[in-house]
Amino acid sequence: MxxxxxxxxxxxxxxxxxxxxxxxxxxxxxxxxxxxxxxxxxxxxxxxxxxxxxxxxxxxxxxxxxxxxxxxxxxxxxxxxxxxxxxxxxxxxxxxxxxxxxxNALPLCSPAPALAFPATVYCFTGIFNYGRRRLCEEAVIERGALTSGLNSKTNVLVIGMYTTDIWQDSTIGSTISNAVEYRRKGVPISIVSEVHWRAHL
Structure with a gap:
């Protein structure tokens, strides 16, 4: 550091x-x-x-x-x-x-949207300060949300704060790239940072 x-x-x-x-x-x-x-x-x-x-x-x-x-x-x-x-x-x-x-910066929504939980499908990718991905999923499930791998029904993709600006060269790059492609095609998916997500918990 x-x-x-x-x-x-x-x-x-x-x-x-x-x-x-x-x-x-x-x-x-x-x-x-x-x-x-x-x-x-x-x-x-x-x-x-x-x-x-x-x-x-x-x-x-x-x-x-x-x-x-x-x-x-x-x-x-x-x-x-x-x-x-x-x-x-x-x-x-x-x-x-x-x-x-x-x-190469993370393709986050700007401005970052307000987040809801009930009946909202979340996907998590990257390394999170909050804890393991399962803990992140439990946090939204407790608030009425659903979780899954990334697909066309995903409403929110949350990217862990330890994901670097060179994400395209990382193992999570395909998940983020696919989300960007969904968004480009008009699928209403929000891509947000862990910090923004945690502010809504």
């Missing part, structure tokens, strides 16, 4: 797993090049739940800024843009690299 976060660490009480999780969260949030209100709220809740990481200067700065942004309950356009840039730097990225990779 590289970038700003590692440069500002040095606290043995914070595990490598926690650092990896934070970087994964940051990368998941910036994957589609935008950040919305639900995602800011998700980040705030994650930072609160992992408050012990605030001993790290980079994390403490992020925590304080997110709390300031959400003091009035709303993250406006300028605040979201600022937060997007901060998260991108935190995850070890570079804006020029982001532009270079945009052609």
């Amino acid at each position: 590289d970038g700003l976060l590692l440069q500002e660490t040095g606290n043995d009480r914070v595990s490598a797993g926690q650092l990896d999780e934070l970087v994964g969260v940051a990368r998941g949030l910036v994957a589609d090049g935008v950040i919305n209100q639900d995602e800011v709220e998700f980040l705030e809740n994650w930072l609160i739940a992992n408050r012990d990481m605030s001993d790290l200067p980079a994390v403490n700065t992020l925590y304080r800024r997110v709390r300031e942004i959400m003091a009035d309950g709303i993250a406006d356009d300028a605040e979201r843009a600022e937060l997007l840039e901060t998260l991108h730097r935190l995850s070890g990225g570079d804006l020029k690299q982001l532009e270079a990779l945009r052609g």
